[in-house]
Structure formats: structure tokens, C-alpha cells
Amino acid sequence: MALMITDECINCDVCEPECPNQAISMGEDFYQIDPAKCTECVGHFDEPQCVQVCPVNCIPVNPEHVENRETLWQKYQRLQQAAQPASGAGGAGGSTTAGA
Ligand code: SF4
Ligand code: SF4
Numbered sequence: 609m610a611l612m613i614t615d616e617c618i619n620c621d622v623c624e625p626e627c628p629n630q631a632i633s634m635g636e637d638f639y640q641i642d643p644a645k646c647t648e649c650v651g652h653f654d655e656p657q658c659v660q661v662c663p664v665n666c667i668p669v670n671p672e673h674v675e676n677r678e679t680l681w682q683k684y685q686r687l688q689q690a691a692q693p694a695s696g697a698g699g700a701g702g703s704t705t706a707g708a
Pocket of ligand 2: 617621
């Protein structure tokens with residue numbers, strides 16, 4: 609599931625740097641989460657980091673973006689691939705199976 613930030617947000621700035629996916633940014637009035645980037649921290653941490661640090665508990669699950677763990681994991685892998693130049697810099701691993 610992607611998470612979302614409600615209007616209870618006090619713009620304290622602590623969650624934004626904690627997000628491993630850079631999914632959090634300042635919105636019009638308060639911070640917001642890009643559901644395309646939020647993996648609920650799957651792939652990085654056991655717990656959603658933004659929820660851990662938010663002092664006012666204003667980061668619930670986004671009901672419009674309910675995803676299971678498998679979907680979140682795939683999103684995480686897509687984000688990782690997008691974040692890295694596809695120049696094959698690196699050693700072992702990286703078996704890219706072009707499956708469905
Ligand atoms: Fe970022 Fe994790 Fe919070 Fe999603 S749950 S916005 S990935 S810190
Ligand atoms: Fe808003 Fe909570 Fe993030 Fe602070 S930690 S900016 S209150 S969502």
C-alpha cells in the first residue's frame with residue numbers, strides 16, 4: 609500500500625529526508641506522498657520510516673492505493689532500476705529475466 613499524508617500534517621520536515629524512495633515532497637499546504645514511489649518502505653526497511661518519525665501520526669494507508677507486498681516489491685525493483693544507469697556497473701548478480 610502506498611501511504612498518504614493528511615491535513616493534520618504540521619510540516620515539521622522530519623519525514624521527507626527519511627524516505628528511501630524520495631516519495632515525500634512539499635505539497636501546496638502540507639507534505640504529500642507520491643503513490644507511484646511509496647513502497648511502504650518494502651525493500652528498504654521493515655517499517656514505514658515516515659510513520660515511525662511523524663510526531664502527529666498523520667500518515668495512514670492511502671485507500672486509493674491498496675497494494676499487497678508482492679506489488680510493493682515489484683514497485684521497489686522498478687524504482688531501483690529507474691534510479692540506476694543501465695550501464696551494468698557492478699559485479700555478480702543482475703539476472704534480468706524478461707518475464708511477465
Ligand atoms: Fe517513503 Fe516509506 Fe513513507 Fe512510503 S512508507 S513515503 S516509501 S518513508
Ligand atoms: Fe507532516 Fe508528519 Fe511529515 Fe512532519 S513527519 S512533515 S507532521 S507528515
